[in-house]
Amino acid sequence: MFEVAGILGLIGLALxxxxxxxxxxxxxxxGAKVGWSLFVIVLPVIGFIVWFFVGPRARKAAY
Incomplete structure (x- = not known):
């Protein structure tokens, strides 16, 4: 059980x-870089998911 949690933690850290x-x-x-960086640092999993779908590059790819 601890091995799975450790692997998931490493994956979360890498992301x-x-x-x-x-x-x-x-x-x-x-300012945007600082804001996104703080968001990803304070809330790693949620911050990554939100950044992935809403971040600056996601907006550029949509156009």
Missing amino acids: SLWALVSIISSNAST
Whole structure:
């Protein structure tokens, strides 16, 4: 049971780090980068999911 929780934790950490790197390397304004970064850091799982669907690159891909 602990192995599964550990693996899920590592996956969550990797996804959060990927989101942070993508946020920092995006062309968004500095304020938007800070806001998204704080959101992903404070609420890692929910922040990642919201960022993935609503973040700056998601809006650009929709057009």
